[in-house]
Amino acid sequence: MSLLSILFAVLFYAATLVLVVGVARKIRIYARTPAPLRIPTTPAPITASGVGWRMAREVVFFESLFKASKWTWIFGWSFHFGLLLVLLRHLRYFQEPVWLPVMWIQPLGTYAGFLMVFGLAGLWARRFLVDRVRYISTPSDHLMLALLLVIGASGLLMRFVVHPDIVAVKQFTLGLLTLNWQALPALPLLLLHLALVALLMLVFPISKLLHAPGLFFSPSRNQADDARETRHVAAWAAALDKKP
């Protein structure tokens, strides 16, 4: 066991802890903050199941973004859908035996990496080419795209060009899960890939990546249009009724 392997093991435990605790804390804040008034963007569904369907369309198809800008939608959806397939494919590193659906996804998942990188490249290009988007881009916006792009590109390189010993990699990841630490192959590209993934996990709860949980708590999307039928008085607002 090299020092490097130990370092990466510790890094991943820390990153997982920060990700889970950080996002859980944010979700707790979102859930506990009252929404004192009904503000769904209308026309809005009038039933809970209707809201579920609206949310599903947002989460799966990015419906509002599709309305807004076809280019951003193509790049954004390609990236997210590619990322989803890539993540599902990576589940195989945490399973023995590998689940059947993960096996099925394997061939798709390897090429989804290209879809993901294509989407990221398009999104980044907009930050330079569209003057409005250039104006609103902060250094962290660029860095976030760079981070994801390098993660994607290094992954593709390892899949198609520089092959690490993936059996050993899998032993390392399974070892993390079973608390039976194993050596990590010291391929620089692999170390870069993993280090940046850990960094992504670390910044998730303190960055704009919070849009992922945020969407589910967005009142303009997750509220039913039922204000005439149902009162929605928050605790702090109810206190006003008690004042003389």
Add this chain to the structure above:
Amino acid sequence: MATAAFETPKIKPYPVIPLVQVGATSHLKPFVANAAIQKAVGFPQELVPDWQAKAIEKMGELLGKYRSLQVYMDSCVHCGACSDKCHYFLGTGDPKNMPVARQDLMRKVYRRYFTWAGKHFPKLVGAVDLTREVLDDWYSYFHQCSECRRCSVFCPYGIDTAEVTMAAREIMAVVGKGQKYANEIIGKVHRIGNNLGIPGPALENTLEGLEEDVKEETGLDIKFPLDVKGAEVLLITPSADFFSEPHVESLIGYAKVFHAAGISWTLSSHASEAGNFGLFIGNYEQMRTISLRVKEAALELGVKRIVVGECGHAWRVAYSFWNTLIGPFDYLDPRYPVPQHICELTDDLIQRGALRFDKEKNDDRIITFHDSCNVARASRMGNMPGGQFVIPRRIITSVANHFHDMAPETIHESTFCCGGGGGLLTDDLLELRVKGALPRMEALKHVVDDHSVNFMATICAICKAQFTKVLPKYGFDMGMVGGVHQLVSKAIRLGDHR
């Protein structure tokens, strides 16, 4: 100066997204409320000495009170989906009028004081201290948002800049930098009962005058009742309906509908205003107190139903918030929605065959319909989503023969604000109002050219006042704008009830 000369934008043959022009409208800001105005609504009379600390404290309070603000501050990814959606950006090119950039004026302060990344790496994430310059920027650009919610339609997370603008205005009000126009009007509502400041006797006079005018026109005794106990319907309508053109034409239309349907109704001198500027300044307490007048009037007069006249933001407050703010309405007739929009009432009567029209009386008009932002994106009519688009159009096509919609990307949920909503209908912001009307004017120009449209109907007092002012700047006749019930009024078949 806020009222300096400016050029009206040129209407282009097709809409063009302008290139970013930094600082194009940084000179625009409404007059600041003076000490007397601030005092009347319970805000500090001038910028308080420790305004920075107070503002941050208030921001923290609002983040804890409104899930919308908390989620919206965190969730934006700067994707730019909203960047070409705001009518003020499209009309001015000022990048701070892009919804994302407007939100960022607050978000960068939020990051600095409320997030780990902003506290430790401000430059990296674009976090800044709340300095005097930032506050001035807030005052300028949070008064260049009409809270119309168009951006929220297109945001992949539904981020609604209106919520951010309201929070910013609330913060500015409590540190002593309130807006003159909105706060003065709120003071008037409390003191006199309506936004225009019409005292009870003057209102009574006006209504009597209207009865005489309508008698002359129709030969019938059509009443405009005030403070009638035991009436079936309490009508809450914007006070502009009493005095302004073309608003008053719609008020006459409501009266004729009530008359023709044989529904007893009354106005209230206590609640002689549907408008609720508490919404514009984002102040829950003000919004609630202003709304309470309606409840008091309804109880005092013993009415069975509450109906709201043609007014956009008032309908948002009434439809979306009244039940929560001043409900439950268990003292009213449960067979009718509370509140009910006048268009819902009229449409229902039409559908049941209770009203008859001579449609050809509107034949001189080729009509289009401007969806008002607060009705379109913040409320509903009828019992199905989107009823707010169907019902007014169904009324128009029931009372007139010629109707053409404007381009699909400029109506329904994608409708453009008139340019004067959200507490900006003041002459110190005239340049902004004219420029912000550009997208609507372009869409209107198309139906004028293609279909010879000569009348734009709408159901909002602010839209009517705003268009009356800006239509001439774009070469249109100011008389082109009017209410839906103005059309109803013209065509409705009256006749005495048996």
